[in-house]
Amino acid sequence: xxxxTLAVLVPLLPFLGAVAGLLLGRTAPGFVRPLAVLPVVASxxxxxxxxxxxxxxxxxxxxxxxxxxxxxxxxxxxxVDGFAALTALLVTLVSACVQIYSTGYLRHDARYASYxxxxxxxxxxxxxxxxxxDLMVLLVGWEVMGICSYFLVGHYWETPEARAxxxxxxxxxxxxxxxxxxxxxxLAADAGSFRITEILExxxxxxxxxxxxxxxxxxxxDNPTLIALLLLAGVAGKSAQFPLHTWLPDAxxxxxxxxxxxxxxxxxxxxxxxxxxxxPLFQASAAAMLVLAVMAAxxxxxxxxxxxxxxxxxxxxxxxxxxxLGYMTGALAAGDRSAAAFHLLTHxxxxxxxxxxxxxxxxxxxxxxxxxxxxxxxxxTRVPDAYWTMTVALLALAxxxxxxxxxxxxxxxxxxxxxxxxxxGPVAAGWIVLAAGxxxxxxxxxxxxxxxLRAFRGRxxxxxxxxxxxxxxxxxxxxxxxxxLALGAAFGVLPDWFGGGSLAPGWATxxxxxxxxxxxxxxxxxxxxxxxxxxxGTPLGAVAAHPDADPGQVEAEAIASHAPAYGDxxxxxxxxxxxxLLLGPLHRHAAEGFHLDALYxxxxxxxxxxxASLVRFLDREVVETYVRGAAAAPRLLGAAVxxxxxxxxxxxxxxxxAGTVVLTVAVVLAVSGA
Amino acid sequence: MHLxxxxxxxxxxxxxxxxxxxxxxxxxxxxxxxELMLNAVNLNLVAFDAWLSRAAQAAFPHDGLHSGQAxxxxxxxxxxxxxxxxxxxxxxxxxxxxTADVDRLRDTAEDRGGSDxxxxxxxxxxxxxxSGEKAEASA
Numbered sequence: 125x126x127x128x129t130l131a132v133l134v135p136l137l138p139f140l141g142a143v144a145g146l147l148l149g150r151t152a153p154g155f156v157r158p159l160a161v162l163p164v165v166a167s168x169x170x171x172x173x174x175x176x177x178x179x180x181x182x183x184x185x186x187x188x189x190x191x192x193x194x195x196x197x198x199x200x201x202x203x204v205d206g207f208a209a210l211t212a213l214l215v216t217l218v219s220a221c222v223q224i225y226s227t228g229y230l231r232h233d234a235r236y237a238s239y240x241x242x243x244x245x246x247x248x249x250x251x252x253x254x255x256x257x258d259l260m261v262l263l264v265g266w267e268v269m270g271i272c273s274y275f276l277v278g279h280y281w282e283t284p285e286a287r288a289x290x291x292x293x294x295x296x297x298x299x300x301x302x303x304x305x306x307x308x309x310x311l312a313a314d315a316g317s318f319r320i321t322e323i324l325e326x327x328x329x330x331x332x333x334x335x336x337x338x339x340x341x342x343x344x345x346d347n348p349t350l351i352a353l354l355l356l357a358g359v360a361g362k363s364a365q366f367p368l369h370t371w372l373p374d375a376x377x378x379x380x381x382x383x384x385x386x387x388x389x390x391x392x393x394x395x396x397x398x399x400x401x402x403x404p405l406f407q408a409s410a411a412a413m414l415v416l417a418v419m420a421a422x423x424x425x426x427x428x429x430x431x432x433x434x435x436x437x438x439x440x441x442x443x444x445x446x447x448x449l450g451y452m453t454g455a456l457a458a459g460d461r462s463a464a465a466f467h468l469l470t471h472x473x474x475x476x477x478x479x480x481x482x483x484x485x486x487x488x489x490x491x492x493x494x495x496x497x498x499x500x501x502x503x504x505t506r507v508p509d510a511y512w513t514m515t516v517a518l519l520a521l522a523x524x525x526x527x528x529x530x531x532x533x534x535x536x537x538x539x540x541x542x543x544x545x546x547x548x549g550p551v552a553a554g555w556i557v558l559a560a561g562x563x564x565x566x567x568x569x570x571x572x573x574x575x576x577l578r579a580f581r582g583r584x585x586x587x588x589x590x591x592x593x594x595x596x597x598x599x600x601x602x603x604x605x606x607x608x609l610a611l612g613a614a615f616g617v618l619p620d621w622f623g624g625g626s627l628a629p630g631w632a633t634x635x636x637x638x639x640x641x642x643x644x645x646x647x648x649x650x651x652x653x654x655x656x657x658x659x660x661g662t663p664l665g666a667v668a669a670h671p672d673a674d675p676g677q678v679e680a681e682a683i684a685s686h687a688p689a690y691g692d693x694x695x696x697x698x699x700x701x702x703x704x705l706l707l708g709p710l711h712r713h714a715a716e717g718f719h720l721d722a723l724y725x726x727x728x729x730x731x732x733x734x735x736a737s738l739v740r741f742l743d744r745e746v747v748e749t750y751v752r753g754a755a756a757a758p759r760l761l762g763a764a765v766x767x768x769x770x771x772x773x774x775x776x777x778x779x780x781x782a783g784t785v786v787l788t789v790a791v792v793l794a795v796s797g798a
Numbered sequence: 799m800h801l802x803x804x805x806x807x808x809x810x811x812x813x814x815x816x817x818x819x820x821x822x823x824x825x826x827x828x829x830x831x832x833e834l835m836l837n838a839v840n841l842n843l844v845a846f847d848a849w850l851s852r853a854a855q856a857a858f859p860h861d862g863l864h865s866g867q868a869x870x871x872x873x874x875x876x877x878x879x880x881x882x883x884x885x886x887x888x889x890x891x892x893x894x895x896x897t898a899d900v901d902r903l904r905d906t907a908e909d910r911g912g913s914d915x916x917x918x919x920x921x922x923x924x925x926x927x928x929s930g931e932k933a934e935a936s937a
Contacts, residue, residue, distance in 0.1 A: 769907055771907025774820050774901075777819055
């Protein structure tokens with residue numbers, strides 16, 4: 125088979141798996157698991173084959189136009205360069221791991237069939253985004269991901285948290301998608317095409333000297349700043365960047381495998397991937413690059429502070445995802461696509477691993493609260509696989525050499541340093557990203573250390589024993605641990621694939637960032653040693669009511685019980701929390717995500733609900749009054765007429781006779797002229 | 799004979815019929831009163847036919863169709879059919895209800911005080927009093 129056929133099959137197989145799963149889920153439950161796992165595994169193999177054949181060489185382009193659609197043609201186009209091939213490999217790897225993990229995690233779930241089909245559909249949509257060469261087709265995948273995330277986040281729709289989170293995720297990403305769509309239209313109007321290759325060609329033409337002979341004939345981008353800013357809104361929504369990041373921490377109300385898939389490797393990566401593909405377009409506007417840099421810096425620092433204050437283990441990871449995405453957008457703002465792509469790959473691997481281990485952890489502990497976990501001893505002996513793999517993933521997250529996160533974060537910092545020193549990329553953006561990146565490295569190490577210490581070094585009663593976790597779940601953890609550990613070593617090979625500069629770590633930034641990370645870790649450790657003594661004074665902890673149920677149910681119960689047990693979804697009143705001491709007065713605000721939700725509530729939600737209640741009042745009290753009035757008069761008249769209906773025939777006949785007599789008299793009088 | 803005699807007689811007959819229809823309670827007597835009214839009309843038809851044919855004889859000596867009297871024969875035939883059906887209905891009603899009183903056959907009456915739509919649904923839930931009796935009678 126040709127490489128093009130293979131590349132088409134990669135998104136198609138999970139899609140067909142999803143359709144078959146949705147159709148057969150009820151009638152043939154035995155087929156659900158194979159239909160969920162096999163297409164994704166097959167498309168992993170195909171994606172690996174595509175990557176091997178593409179080999180980082182010239183991009184593979186293919187396009188077919190199904191039907192003419194008016195002015196700007198929409199084509200089913202394929203554009204596979206090294207970046208796309210590797211991203212697709214990551215997406216299929218994480219998705220296959222998630223599907224296998226889910227067979228254990230949701231093994232008794234009543235809605236497993238639709239869940240697995242939606243995960244497959246989600247994967248297919250992301251692969252479409254990765255492989256397509258046409259922005260309209262990309263938008264299709266983009267929106268399918270939005271609706272799938274709505275369904276998957278709301279998987280436990282019995283709980284109010286999950287319902288609210290799914291609607292919030294959908295609305296916030298849509299708030300970004302509307303400007304995104306307009307931006308695409310403006311872009312297509314300028315470039316005369318939706319094809320990525322032709323748009324990049326038009327961007328190159330924009331820089332042409334007006335005196336060139338072909339100047340008048342070629343398409344140019346006339347308003348790059350406007351387009352870039354409109355597109356950035358969609359990217360901020362999808363990739364959870366400030367100020368549209370608020371949906372992601374709440375989206376942790378979905379099952380853990382969904383968090384791993386959507387909120388680590390695929391959906392949030394789509395925004396970064398999009399900017400990386402169209403980076404020359406964004407570079408054409410200095411303002412857009414500066415906005416991108418500021419957005420990345422605010423996102424990084426704010427999310428790292430918030431992560432340090434969270435009590436729910438998955439919310440820590442969610443805020444950390446936002447921060448790591450901030451690194452990627454920071455690298456893009458510094459003008460280095462390779463560094464962003466490198467961090468995208470390593471982060472996808474280790475963050476998926478972190479979420480999946482968190483799922484194991486929540487099941488083993490029966491709670492998602494770090495405060496409760498820190499009052500259990502021996503959790504690490506209950507789940508040894510999760511303990512070791514999570515340690516690896518946290519070290520990668522904290523960017524400690526030689527784990528993968530170190531190399532990719534170094535690549536980002538080196539890119540920012542190059543930009544700051546004027547070796548390519550905007551200088552101001554470079555300084556902003558460099559400073560924010562170093563500060564975030566400190567905070568990242570701090571919250572990673574806090575998470576590890578609180579989860580695995582707790583003291584108190586023994587952790588509950590539920591036996592060993594299913595093999596399907598443990599095996600997947602080790603599969604993902606390999607890239608988390610070793611992917612960083614590929615920094616020598618990857619530039620060929622990404623077509624960018626070297627990704628080797630620089631000495632200055634390596635020493636600085638690693639030193640800062642170590643400081644963060646050690647300070648947190650010291651604080652933890654100090655605060656852990658307070659743990660005995662305040663007993664805390666609520667564990668799931670059905671400890672032997674399947675992990676998905678335990679997690680749903682843990683999420684539902686967190687707010688009633690601790691008074692808040694994100695926070696717990698725990699004096700032994702090192703984050704509380706480290707953040708000081710900031711802690712309260714950081715736990716709430718710096719009150720951005722409250723701000724949005726005041727700025728958008730309240731006016732909308734007020735307007736809705738005004739409309740309701742107008743409809744109920746004003747419009748309906750007219751309707752009721754119009755009905756009341758005929759009703760009164762009818763009631764009067766109904767009095768005459770006595771049912772007695774003779775009364776009717778009497779009335780008939782009387783009427784006849786009156787008419788006759790009238791006619792006689794009229795005829796006789798009286 | 800002067801035209802006034804049969805016309806006055808027919809008017810009296812008709813008024814008796816009207817009185818009967820309006821005042822009698824028994825359905826059979828009501829039907830009989832209807833017959834009285836019909837016969838008053840028949841009488842009128844015959845009387846006016848005779849009067850008109852006598853007046854017209856001078857002008858059209860060979861006109862002897864007597865359409866009024868022919869029409870009367872039709873009316874009598876139709877009245878016979880009508881009374882047959884009417885009595886059959888009365889008989890059926892009597893068998894079902896045990897009464898042939900017009901006053902008590904009031905199924906088409908509107909409910910008193912039922913002035914809005916909610917009563918209609920309430921009424922639909924309860925079977926009409928007649929239908930239960932009907933079922934008993936047929937069983």
